[in-house]
Amino acid sequence: MVNQMVQLSPVELDDVFHALSDPTRRALVEALAAGETSVSRLASPFEMSLTAVSKHLKVLEQAGLVTRTRRGRESLCRLEPGPLSEAWEWIEHYRRFWEARMDWLEQYFETRRSTDG
C-alpha cells in the first residue's frame, strides 16, 4: 500500500484543483505519469515558450503535484501522487454522498409506493 494519507489543508486543495484546471498542466501531468524528465523534454511538444512551461511547472510544484531536482544543467521533474490522491478523495467523498442520497430516495419512494399505492 503506497497511500500515505497526507491530509492536505483546504487551501492546498485550492492549489491542486487550480493546477489541474489548465489543459497544458494536465498534459504535463500526463507526460510525467510515464516517468521523470527534464523541463526541455516536457516543453518540446508545446507551442509556447520554455519560460511558459517552466511557469506551469511552478504552479504544479506549488500544488505539490511535481518536484524538481537539479541534475547538472537539467531540472528533472517528477510527479508526486499525494495531492492527486487528495483531490481524488475529495471528489470521491461527495460522489458517494450524492449516491447515498439517491439510494435513500429510491428506497423511500419504493416504500411509499408499496404502502400507499
Place this chain on the structure above:
Amino acid sequence: MVNQMVQLSPVELDDVFHALSDPTRRALVEALAAGETSVSRLASPFEMSLTAVSKHLKVLEQAGLVTRTRRGRESLCRLEPGPLSEAWEWIEHYRRFWEARMDWLEQYFETRRSTDG
C-alpha cells in the same frame, strides 16, 4: 449503475477543475450533496453577498456541476454528478498510470536484485 459516461471535452474539464478550485464553491457542492436548496439558503452560511454566491453558482452551473430551476421566486439548485465523475475519472486514470509504473519499477529492481546480487 448510475454511471452515464458523458465524456467531457478537455475544455469542459477545465471548467470543472476551475469550479472546484475555490473553497466557497467546494462548500456549495458539499451543501448540495445533501439535496437541492434555494440560493438564499445556500448563501446564508457565508459572509459574502448573495450576488457573490449567485456568481459562484453560475461558475458551477457552467461547469455542469449544478442546474438551477425556477420555482416561484426561488431558484432551486441541484447537484449534477456527471462532471464530478468525469473529473474523478481523469485523476483516477493518472493515479493508476503512476501506480502501474511504480509496480513495474519495484518488480524491475526486485528482478535485478535476485539476478545480479
Place this chain on the structure above:
DNA sequence: ACAATACTGAACCAACTGGTTGACAGACGG
C-alpha cells in the same frame, strides 16, 4: 577560453477572477 545548452527571474501585458454596490424584475402576503 568560449560557445552552446538548459534553465530561471524580472518586467510587462491583456484578459479573467472574485468581490463589491445599486438598480431592477418577478412572485407572494397583507
Place this chain on the structure above:
DNA sequence: CCGTCTGTCAACCAGTTGGTTCAGTATTGT
C-alpha cells in the same frame, strides 16, 4: 396595490493568470 422576499444583471475595482521577451546564471562540450 404596496411592500417584502428572492434573485439576477450591470458596472466597477483590485489582484491574479497565462502568455511574452530579454537578461542572467550555471553547466557542459570543444
